[in-house]
Amino acid sequence: MQKIIDGKAFAANLRAEVQRKVGLLVKDGGVTPGLAVVLVGEDPASQVYVRSKGKQTVEVGMQSFEHKLPDTTSQEALVDLIDSLNNDDSVHGILVQLPLPPQIDEKIVINRISPDKDVDGFHLDNVGRLSIGDPGIVPCTPLGCIMMIKEQLGDLSGKHAVIVGRSNIVGKPMASLLLMENCTVTITHSRTKDLAAECRRADILVAAVGRPEMIVGDWVKPGATVIDVGINRVDAGDGKTKLVGDVDFASVEPVASHITPVPGGVGPMTIACLLHNTLQQACHITGKSVPE
Ligand code: NDP
Numbered sequence: 210m211q212k213i214i215d216g217k218a219f220a221a222n223l224r225a226e227v228q229r230k231v232g233l234l235v236k237d238g239g240v241t242p243g244l245a246v247v248l249v250g251e252d253p254a255s256q257v258y259v260r261s262k263g264k265q266t267v268e269v270g271m272q273s274f275e276h277k278l279p280d281t282t283s284q285e286a287l288v289d290l291i292d293s294l295n296n297d298d299s300v301h302g303i304l305v306q307l308p309l310p311p312q313i314d315e316k317i318v319i320n321r322i323s324p325d326k327d328v329d330g331f332h333l334d335n336v337g338r339l340s341i342g343d344p345g346i347v348p349c350t351p352l353g354c355i356m357m358i359k360e361q362l363g364d365l366s367g368k369h370a371v372i373v374g375r376s377n378i379v380g381k382p383m384a385s386l387l388l389m390e391n392c393t394v395t396i397t398h399s400r401t402k403d404l405a406a407e408c409r410r411a412d413i414l415v416a417a418v419g420r421p422e423m424i425v426g427d428w429v430k431p432g433a434t435v436i437d438v439g440i441n442r443v444d445a446g447d448g449k450t451k452l453v454g455d456v457d458f459a460s461v462e463p464v465a466s467h468i469t470p471v472p473g474g475v476g477p478m479t480i481a482c483l484l485h486n487t488l489q490q491a492c493h494i495t496g497k498s499v500p501e
Contacts (some may be wrong), residue, residue: 213462214357214436214469220477223356227484228269233500234492235270242491243272244302244328244483245294249287249313250280255306262304265480271487274300284313288321295323301494302328302487325494328486331378339385346486350417351383353478354436355390358413361467362434365390371411373397373404373424373455379417379438387413404428416455426460434467438475 235241244266248259259275266273276290287305294303303326309315319327324334330348338345359365370392374380384394397407408414408428416424417438429435439455454471462468469475492499 211361212465212467214361214467214474216353216357216469216474216477219357219360220353220481223478223481223485224265224269227481227488230488230500231270234488234497237500238492238495238497240491240495240497241270241272241299242301242487243274243297243299244304244487245274245276245297245300246304246306247276247278247287247290247294248306249278249282250310252308255308259306262480262483265484266487269484271484271491272299280310282310282313284317287313287318291318291321295321295326300326301491302326302483304329304483325490328483328490330382330486336377336382339382342385342389346490347386348378348382349479349482349486350379350438350475351386352482352485354383354415354438354475355386356482357469357475357478358434358436359390362413365392365413367391367393368412369393369395369410370413370415371395371397371407372415372417373408374415374417374419374438376417380415383415383417387415418455420455421453422455422457424456424461426457426464429461429464431464432466433464435461435465435469436475437469437471440471440476 246259246262263273263275294300303322305318319331320333324332327335327346330346335345370387372380372383375396375398384396387394397404405428409430411433413434415436421441421443437454437456441453442450443453445451452472
């Protein structure tokens with residue numbers, strides 16, 4: 210057990226596991242998993258993510274297909290590309306980097322992706338499956354969080370989990386996953402009355418807010434496990450910027466039994482889980498079992 214959960218090491222282990230299984234799938238099954246990433250526009254943060262995803266995809270032995278489109282791309286053109294990727298047998302996972310430019314309706318594009326290739330787990334089919342507890346594709350960030358929580362705590366049954374944030378990509382799927390592990394789950398948001406008191410009840414506290422260092426030591430029950438999903442770029446005071454989470458690490462770390470740092474906590478797990486989902490779907494689509 211680690212007090213400061215090393216997300217980088219955890220992600221490296223998961224990637225190594227994916228790489229080993231991809232090797233077996235290629236050798237014994239004749240299938241090379243393929244991940245297509247679609248980037249529309251020039252958003253610098255998105256470009257960094259896409260580059261990193263492509264690099265890690267190739268490192269684990271998968272095929273990476275990058276589609277970079279100008280920010281003037283029409284919805285029709287993007288939907289046509291999705292259709293062709295849906296029909297491409299070498300592609301087992303499709304990820305459309307968000308956000309999309311304003312002329313494109315995100316919901317239409319995401320729901321155009323074949324649910325079997327929706328490795329982000331954002332298609333309504335997969336959202337519905339997760340909410341009723343059926344097997345489907347789980348969004349990468351909450352999947353990474355639940356893997357790390359289970360690794361640290363084992364059985365989560367009966368624990369009180371409090372999630373700060375109710376977004377469709379983090380807060381809500383996180384709640385479904387914790388519920389499936391038999392936690393008692395509280396979801397909080399911007400209209401929650403006395404957020405500090407809600408947080409203090411948590412055995413497992415997941416922060417996915419987007420407010421730098423909002424959660425302080427006084428809000429945390431001694432011995433709680435604290436998972437910080439937040440990624441906020443703030444002024445470092447020396448003319449540079451730095452990344453901080455939604456949790457004030459300095460005051461929370463002495464109180465918590467386990468805590469994820471930012472950077473180096475949840476962040477690295479997100480891409481590792483994307484690769485994990487792509488491997489799973491390559492096996493599912495081609496009718497092969499996932500190598501042991
Ligand atoms: P959203 O902006 O979609 O959702 C934020 C949530 O926080 C909303 O539900 C909002 O409530 C709630 N909230 C905002 N302010 C407060 C407040 N003062 N008190 C209580 N609740 C509040 O964000 P995301 O879920 O997409 O992302 C959350 C954070 O996680 C961001 O920092 C993001 O960068 C990071 N992130 C990190 C990832 C990773 O790989 N590590 C991946 C995805 C996100 P309401 O619904 O009422 O508005």
